[in-house]
Amino acid sequence: MSTTTENPQTTPGGSASARTTPADAHRRRAKLNAAGPVEKTTKTIVLVIACALVIVPFIGIVATSIAPADQVTNSGGFVLFPREVDLTAYRSILSGGVVSRALLVSIGITAVGTILSLMITAMLAWALSRRGTVANRPMLLLVLFSLLFSPGLIPTYLAVRQFGLIDSYWSLIIPTAVSGFNVIVVRSFFVSLPDEILDAAKVDGASEWQVFRRIGIPLSRAALAVIGLFYGVNYWNAFFSALLYINDAAKWPLQMVLRTYVVNGAQMGTSELGTAVEAAPPQETIQMAILVISIVPILIVYPFLQRHFSKGVLTGAVKG
Amino acid sequence: MMAVTDMKSPSTAASPPLARRPRPSLLRRILRDRTVLLLALPGMLLLIGFQYFPLLGNVIAFQDFQPFLGTDESLWNGLDNFRILVTGDPAFLNALRNTLILTLIQSVMIFPVPIVLALMVNSLMSEKLRQGVMSVLYLPHFLSWVIVVAVFQQMLGGSGMVNNLLRSNGLPTFDVIGNADLFKVLLTSQVIWKDTGWAAILFIAVLAGIDRSLYEAAAVDGASRFQQTLNVTLPGLRPIVILLFILQLGNSLSVGFEQIILQQQAVGIDASEVLDTYVFNEGIAGGQWGTAAAVGLVKSVIGLVLVLTANKIAHSMGEEGVYRA
Known part of the structure; x- marks a missing residue:
């Protein structure tokens, strides 16, 4: 305390060493800087184990999916080190059959849904960012309030049925197409755009639509990319809406197929598999292959998601 | 005051008003903002259709609802x-x-x-290591529950990796998947x-936003690393x-709706049913639409009340809370 008041110019650490014995200063600096060896080792071990708990299952799943049939059967259904690469399982599920169809459904839902969600979200967010326009406050309040409650499972189901969406692919898109939270995030980006740019465009004769299209969207591309990825991941992962709204197994997305044949362990016979199978691979291999196919798209977009996190795009947006 | 009345008097009405422009009529404002309104339209329709309209559907909680009759005829x-909430229905009590x-x-x-993880990762010296660890650890968040449940089965199930290695x-192998006691x-x-x-x-x-000088000051005052965590880090996280x-x-x-629905078959209702x-x-x-909707409604209302109450309490303790109303 006294040292800092006497030496206001120096840093606290420096002032401490100036006034006290070297041993004292050393002890203090050690406390400030580094952890002891025991602490450091424990921490490293815990973090390594944590990472292994995530990575090892993936390695096992990929390894089993590409292992030759006899190795999988002999080792009781799980392989960590495949003897050679054998892609029979992938060929059999991707050459027509249940999985191929579900894969197409999932890709379609994800592509159409993401584009639609992103467009509608950006448009609504832009409208809400234009303060002083008609009904701006009430609309903003409606969006905000929707974050605080959910209408409940039964009423939502009945509404979807009332709109005639049962067994329609649209039931997997429309009910979840707009997330109030995402609208608020994008809106806060639009609000933070400098007024000068928008006013300048207006002075140059740009219409509201042109300002939105030519200035608002290009300047918020990073935020929109993250939001789009989030929507995409959600559509790809959607399982519960399919369970609720899709009774026709021919229209199932991949997650439903995953549940039926991997989680519940239903057998895949020749009618469920593709046509180009010589000898059906073991069920375990097929299950792992389906699992890999459903994880890979997430792994592909993951680096993009991450890049934006490290830029702090999302944390900044959430704060504002 | 005088000036304003003067401006409104008939003698000056001929000259355009300088200070105050009259607020344009609603129709005029709608026409002026038509682009903005059109942009908002699809999103607002979806929000009303799937967030607010279903709220009305909660009336079936007060009906003997028959799907073929609809809400008007039931x-x-x-x-x-x-009544099920208070009569001690065993299935409901079990779920509760x-x-x-x-x-x-x-x-x-x-x-x-x-x-705890954040504190550990935060004290890693190298930025690269920190990012590497985190990018591995938050990957599973983006996987669906179906995938997570499947992965757990493949790891811990009867023929999964762990039991395979043990065997x-x-x-001796162990049995977690499908075991009601350990669910x-x-x-x-x-x-x-x-x-x-x-x-x-x-x-x-x-944590990254906590002022470094607070730690330095604490260290100068002789605080141990543990004391620093206790007195600087944790208050910063509060x-x-x-x-x-x-x-x-x-x-x-x-609690974990999708997660539980996926695994309910294997362990049975007793161990797994939640609200x-x-x-x-x-x-x-x-097909018990009315009862189910009633339970769902009470659940949502309790949830909303809990958030509002907790927020109030947080305010009265001088915290920011979620929002200020």
Whole structure:
């Protein structure tokens, strides 16, 4: 305390060493800087184990999916080190059959849904960012309030049925197409755009639509990319809406197929598999292959998601 | 005052008003803002159609609802559907008990894990290492519950990796998947596996924002590393912890719906039924629409009340909370 008041110019650490014995200063600096060896080792071990708990299952799943049939059967259904690469399982599920169809459904839902969600979200967010326009406050309040409650499972189901969406692919898109939270995030980006740019465009004769299209969207591309990825991941992962709204197994997305044949362990016979199978691979291999196919798209977009996190795009947006 | 009245007097009406322009009529403003309104239209329609319109559907909680009759034709039965909440119906009580146990486990065991992880990762010296560890650990957040459950089965199931290794080494195998006694342990470990890394991101961001000079000052005052954590780090985390706790409180009656539905077959209703699955099984699968909607409605209302109350309490303790009303 006294040292800092006497030496206001120096840093606290420096002032401490100036006034006290070297041993004292050393002890203090050690406390400030580094952890002891025991602490450091424990921490490293815990973090390594944590990472292994995530990575090892993936390695096992990929390894089993590409292992030759006899190795999988002999080792009781799980392989960590495949003897050679054998892609029979992938060929059999991707050459027509249940999985191929579900894969197409999932890709379609994800592509159409993401584009639609992103467009509608950006448009609504832009409208809400234009303060002083008609009904701006009430609309903003409606969006905000929707974050605080959910209408409940039964009423939502009945509404979807009332709109005639049962067994329609649209039931997997429309009910979840707009997330109030995402609208608020994008809106806060639009609000933070400098007024000068928008006013300048207006002075140059740009219409509201042109300002939105030519200035608002290009300047918020990073935020929109993250939001789009989030929507995409959600559509790809959607399982519960399919369970609720899709009774026709021919229209199932991949997650439903995953549940039926991997989680519940239903057998895949020749009618469920593709046509180009010589000898059906073991069920375990097929299950792992389906699992890999459903994880890979997430792994592909993951680096993009991450890049934006490290830029702090999302944390900044959430704060504002 | 005089000047204003003068301006409004007939003698000056001929000259255009300088100070105040009259507020344009509603129609004029709608025409002026038509682009903005059109942009808002699709999103607002979806929000009203799938967030607000279904709210009205909650009236079936007060009806003997028959799907083929619809809400207009079904008979009203007052509070009959809510009777199940107080009559001690065993299926409902079982769901309630499981929900409360899981809520307790989640707030006591799951909530602190990301904070501990954040503290550990935050004290890593190298930025590269820190990012590497985190990008591995938050990956599972983006996987669907179906995938997570499948991965757990492949790892811990009867023929899964762990039991396979144990068996080939002549060790006794263990049975977690499909074991009703350990179901809550399984659920908890799945949640930790999936979401710890993700939840830690927020804490790490907050930790990075704590002023370094506070640590230096504490060290100068002779605080040990543990004391620094106790007196600098944890107070720094307090606002975000309180915020997340309030938000979680609002969801405290909704525990792992998808996660449980997926695994319910294997362990049976007794061990796995929670309020959300009860609403689903009773209503959509079982046709007891009115009762299910009543339970769902009470659940949502309690959730909303919990959030609002917790927020109030946080304010009265001088915290930011979720929002200021």
